[in-house]
Amino acid sequence: MKDRKIFVKTFKTRVVSICLSIIICTLIITVVLIYFFRNENIKPPIEIDNKQLIPFQTSSYHIWEAETHTGPPSEITRVIAIQSGDNLMGVLVRAGAERPAAYAAIEALKSYYDPRRDLNIGDEIQISFSPESHYQKANKFGKIKRKYFFKGVTIPVSFDRLIKVTLNEEGTFEANEEKRHIQRETIAASGIIKSNLFVDATSVGVSPTILAKLISIYSFDIDFQRDLWKGDKFELMYEQIRNEKRNIIHDGDIQYAKLTLRNTKLPLYRYKTSSGNLDYFNEKGNSARKTLMLTPIDGARLSSRFGKRKHPILGYTRMHMGIDFAAPIGTPIYAAGNGSILKVGRNGGYGNYVRIRHNSTYQTAYGHLSKFAKRTRVGNRVKQGQIIGFVGNTGRSTGPHLHYEVIRKGRKINPRSVRIPSGEKLKGSELKKFLVFRNTTNKKFSNLFKPNQNFTK
Numbered sequence: 001m002k003d004r005k006i007f008v009k010t011f012k013t014r015v016v017s018i019c020l021s022i023i024i025c026t027l028i029i030t031v032v033l034i035y036f037f038r039n040e041n042i043k044p045p046i047e048i049d050n051k052q053l054i055p056f057q058t059s060s061y062h063i064w065e066a067e068t069h070t071g072p073p074s075e076i077t078r079v080i081a082i083q084s085g086d087n088l089m090g091v092l093v094r095a096g097a098e099r100p101a102a103y104a105a106i107e108a109l110k111s112y113y114d115p116r117r118d119l120n121i122g123d124e125i126q127i128s129f130s131p132e133s134h135y136q137k138a139n140k141f142g143k144i145k146r147k148y149f150f151k152g153v154t155i156p157v158s159f160d161r162l163i164k165v166t167l168n169e170e171g172t173f174e175a176n177e178e179k180r181h182i183q184r185e186t187i188a189a190s191g192i193i194k195s196n197l198f199v200d201a202t203s204v205g206v207s208p209t210i211l212a213k214l215i216s217i218y219s220f221d222i223d224f225q226r227d228l229w230k231g232d233k234f235e236l237m238y239e240q241i242r243n244e245k246r247n248i249i250h251d252g253d254i255q256y257a258k259l260t261l262r263n264t265k266l267p268l269y270r271y272k273t274s275s276g277n278l279d280y281f282n283e284k285g286n287s288a289r290k291t292l293m294l295t296p297i298d299g300a301r302l303s304s305r306f307g308k309r310k311h312p313i314l315g316y317t318r319m320h321m322g323i324d325f326a327a328p329i330g331t332p333i334y335a336a337g338n339g340s341i342l343k344v345g346r347n348g349g350y351g352n353y354v355r356i357r358h359n360s361t362y363q364t365a366y367g368h369l370s371k372f373a374k375r376t377r378v379g380n381r382v383k384q385g386q387i388i389g390f391v392g393n394t395g396r397s398t399g400p401h402l403h404y405e406v407i408r409k410g411r412k413i414n415p416r417s418v419r420i421p422s423g424e425k426l427k428g429s430e431l432k433k434f435l436v437f438r439n440t441t442n443k444k445f446s447n448l449f450k451p452n453q454n455f456t457k
């Protein structure tokens with residue numbers, strides 16, 4: 001009985017364990033079958049050599065920003081940001097493109113784009129891969145082993161244009177230029193100089209690119225190193241271009257700017273004339289691109305030119321480093337250009353003397369004055385045509401005249417040789433058109449700009 005009991009017990013245990021094994025095996029088989037069955041429908045999106053992907057996945061620069069697959073079999077698109085040292089061929093191959101196909105694509109690209117010259121660090125290029133079935137016939141570049149193959153690449157050429165290279169039905173790569181989906185947005189910014197222009201402008205969101213443009217459009221008027229003081233104000237309106245993801249991809253041109261330097265307001269408007277001249281004009285319709293006045297005095301007679309001459313008092317021949325204009329005592333003298341007063345007072349042979357700094361390149365000097373205008377004080381800003389003083393006969397002078405000098409980068413030059421492109425002054429109907437444009441622009445700025453945004457009065 002004991003033996004039988006033992007036998008029954010062992011028999012039962014065996015049956016139980018066999019049953020359990022069968023159940024476990026069935027479960028495993030089912031799971032495996034389900035897994036494989038699913039896999040037959042949904043192919044893994046990446047069947048490209050995974051080893052090649054590892055550097056991308058670990059490097060912060062190479063993130064697959066978009067890897068789309070919308071149901072099997074679908075196309076894969078990878079976005080790569082170009083890094084320093086990258087070349088297009090290398091990037092395509094690393095992303096999984098077959099070498100001959102990548103080469104053919106680059107060849108097709110060349111009529112539009114030179115990858116050696118035009119590829120920039122940070123450019124985001126999109127590389128597409130197609131499932132084999134779609135283009136099986138088309139793919140003549142061999143290597144059918146892979147389930148996905150390189151189908152094309154999209155490269156940004158400018159903020160609003162793309163070049164798209166795609167494999168066509170004939171199996172060759174074709175390049176096409178396309179417009180990018182961009183959004184233009186007008187930005188208004190304003191602020192007060194507290195530390196310096198760079199810090200204060202960037203703190204209200206102005207990019208260094210826009211700041212560089214601002215400095216450039218005011219270069220005929222202002223020396224930014226010296227003329228900007230604490231408490232001075234700036235206003236700016238410019239265009240920003242964003243991509244589909246709302247990222248800023250480009251800073252457009254400044255449409256309007258106004259600098260308030262102490263009490264001088266200097267607005268500039270970007271305006272295209274009927275004749276197609278695109279320029280910045282001040283509130284009166286004068287181009288910001290202005291020359292220095294050749295004759296900073298009215299009703300005067302040119303009495304001595306620049307160059308060698310026999311000095312009337314000292315008697316020997318020497319260089320005359322300026323131009324003389326004979327005029328009665330008291331005739332007004334004008335600032336030859338916008339700028340700030342550098343020197344006012346007695347200056348040896350020059351007698352009563354004024355020196356104006358126009359920008360970092362040009363200065364002008366005025367000699368033999370009888371008296372100075374009230375506002376002619378060191379550090380004050382002057383506008384082109386503003387009276388700075390009056391003709392006299394002070395210093396080493398034989399008769400009432402203005403001695404006028406132009407100093408370029410510290411050297412006295414012939415005022416007649418100043419080659420600053422002369423500025424356009426809008427007149428008549430063109431001026432009327434401009435004034436309407438100016439008022440619209442002012443309105444646009446004040447509508448865009450909410451006073452409590454970042455502006456303190």
Ligand SMILES: [Zn+2]
Pocket residue numbers: 304320322323324402403404
């Ligand atoms: Zn002179």
